[in-house]
Amino acid sequence: MEVNKLYCMDNLELLKQLPDESIDLIYCDILYNTGRKFKDYDDNLGTPQEAIEWYKPRLVEMRRVLKNTGNIYLHMDYRLIHYMKVEMDVIFGIDNFRNEIIWSYRTGGVSKRWFQKKHDNILKYSKSEKYTHNPLFEKSYMESSGFINANINSESSKKLGLQRDNIGTYRNVHMRDVWDINIIYNNDSQQVGYISQKPKLLLERIISASSNEGDVVADFFMGSGTTCVVAKELGRNYIGCDINPRAIEITTTRLNNKGE
Numbered sequence: 001m002e003v004n005k006l007y008c009m010d011n012l013e014l015l016k017q018l019p020d021e022s023i024d025l026i027y028c029d030i031l032y033n034t035g036r037k038f039k040d041y042d043d044n045l046g047t048p049q050e051a052i053e054w055y056k057p058r059l060v061e062m063r064r065v066l067k068n069t070g071n072i073y074l075h076m077d078y079r080l081i082h083y084m085k086v087e088m089d090v091i092f093g094i095d096n097f098r099n100e101i102i103w104s105y106r107t108g109g110v111s112k113r114w115f116q117k118k119h120d121n122i123l124k125y126s127k128s129e130k131y132t133h134n135p136l137f138e139k140s141y142m143e144s145s146g147f148i149n150a151n152i153n154s155e156s157s158k159k160l161g162l163q164r165d166n167i168g169t170y171r172n173v174h175m176r177d178v179w180d181i182n183i184i185y186n187n188d189s190q191q192v193g194y195i196s197q198k199p200k201l202l203l204e205r206i207i208s209a210s211s212n213e214g215d216v217v218a219d220f221f222m223g224s225g226t227t228c229v230v231a232k233e234l235g236r237n238y239i240g241c242d243i244n245p246r247a248i249e250i251t252t253t254r255l256n257n258k259g260e
Contacts, residue, residue, distance in 0.1 A: 003237040011220035015061035024215035071210040194224035225251025
C-alpha cells in the first residue's frame, strides 16, 4: 500500500486492493443523494434504498481495511442519515457507535416554508472498544444567563487554567458533539472552486481527535482534498481517492502548497 498518494479511480476498486487493517482513520464526505448533477460530480444514487445498496459493499470494505484501533466518520445530511445509521449498526456493530456529530453553520439558502436547514450529520463509529481518542476541549464561561461556548483546540486548552474577566469565570470543558463552524464562502481564503468543499477546522478536529502522528488517514470521497491537506499538516500519512480527475488536480495543487 502506497501512502501519501492520490488515486483517481472508483473507491470500491481501491478499497478491494488495500490490505486488511491498514488504515487508522477514515473520513468520507459521501454523496448525499440530492438527485442533482453538480459541476464536479453527479449526486444521484436513486432511491434511499438504492443508495444504501450502493454504499453497502463500500462500508464492508472500509471496515475490513480499518485497524482494530481505528475510527470512521461518514459525513452526510438528512437525506441518508437514518438509513446509513441502521446500515452502520449492522456492519460496524451497534455497540461501536460513538457519536452523531452535528456540524452547524449559519450561511446558505433560506426558505419561508420551514426552519432553516443549517446543519450536516457526521456518524462516528469505531471498529472495536479499543479505539484512538484524543480528547478535545472548548472554553466556556459562566454568567447570569448561563454558559456561552467558544471553541478552542486541545493544545490551547492545556495552557489555560481558570481565568476571570469582567464577564465571568472561564473553564475548559470536553468538546460537545455540536460544532459551530462556518462553511466555505465564495470569497473565503480557503476556497478552491470545488463544490461542497469542507473547512479545514472541521477536519482538524476529526484528525486530531481520532489519530496520532504517523497514522494513515484515508478519504475515499476526496473532493477538494481538505482531508489530505490537513492530514499532511498534522503529521499524518494520507490516502485520497476520487473518480473525478479535477479533484486529483486540485488536491495535488493544495498539497504542493500552491494554493489552499
